Amino acid sequence: METIKLDLKHYKELLKSYIETQDEKSLYGAEQISKSFIKNNILPEEIVNLHIQSIIELYPDLNKEIRHAMNFLLETMISYGLAHQEYQTLREKQLELKSEISIAANMQETLLATTIPNVEDLDIGVISVPAHQMNGDYHHLVKSNDGLIGIAVADVIGKGIPAALCMSMIKYSMESFPDQSMKPKAILESLNRVVERNVEAGMFITMFYALYNPTDSKLQYASAGHEPGFYYYAEQDTYNEIDAKGLVLGVSPDTNYNQYELQLHQGDMVILLTDGVTECRNNGKFIEREEVIEVIKKYAHLPAQETVNQVYKHFERLQNFQLKDDFTLIILRKNV
């Protein structure tokens, strides 16, 4: 109330000076006062009323047609005032939601955290960046007691919170599997049953699971409809698609998965990714998978972690720093 009284006096003075001189200084004052109105939640109908009062005090002989016209304006402002108040409330609600989601995102980060295992002959680089606050991509690297390295990359069709919730389930199911069932084929088959039972129809998860054995440098893998990765064959300096067929998780309870095997040699690279990488859009057009290879080639001389970081930076810029989908890229390079 006090501010209104103060503003009333000030407003009247500014209005008077403007009517008399039409100078820019009064208009600058009007700008300042309008900011003060917003800060103090003064509604439009109150401002119009303030205007009416000021002008009547300045010109007591103001003709009655103008007075009526001013009142008419005041009436039309009422709904705007309501809309403004509603907007304020919704904005507060949005801030609340945002902070809740950011807490959830932090929690997810902790839940899904994975540490890159130390493997003597492998240089491993990993990057996973969510498009929104919560990540619907999932990756996990684990070293079992017998020294085998398990590598999982998964993507929920869809993004945001539902996808993220789903991923936590995947992680905990995988952790509950006993060590000896770590064969990619068996992992996907077990996970498929979990997903089929627990996730609503219409939500699908794709996953690529690989198991690396450092003693013979063999990589066994299986895929559940996941975006194919690439294999770099150092001796011939060629990039090939990693061929693996399999149905996405959660479609039918007794899906069987094929298991494949690759022999890694010195300098070879295994590139695993999610469709957030290959479906980067440049000016509305999807990029070609070959373009992904081109970018990887450009940075392939760097250590694996540096390569994935640079590739991410490239695509981040390409998409004007607004990811359309969660982005996950893993590179394994055999260095001896």
Place this chain on the structure above:
Amino acid sequence: MTTQSCVMIQKEWDIVAARQLGREIAKKIGVGTVDQARIATAVSEIARNIYLYAGKGKVCFDVIETIDQKGILITAEDSGPGIDDLSMAMEDGFSTSGGLGAGLPGVKRLMDEFDIKSEVGQGTQIKVIKWVR
């Protein structure tokens, strides 16, 4: 307490009559111009809800006085379909999103006190008060 005055709502024009009566009473007890406009808008909204969803009903006005303040009490009653989920009807953005109007949250904002009762199949009763400032 003065005698109650009511306006029956059946046709769209009755909304105008209700607005006018509300404004006149408000003016008479010393409500300022801005609040008069707010009361008229609230009455309009309430009466429009009756006209649109219940078909018919009435809006009544009372002048109320307590030891330290004076105000206008507006009561709206209809025997229409009622509102199933009041919490949802009171939620922001529920009725305004399509530009339909202020909705119930708007009425609540325009007035100082707000109360609503509704039974599905029996009707709705809304009581609102605006005190003279």
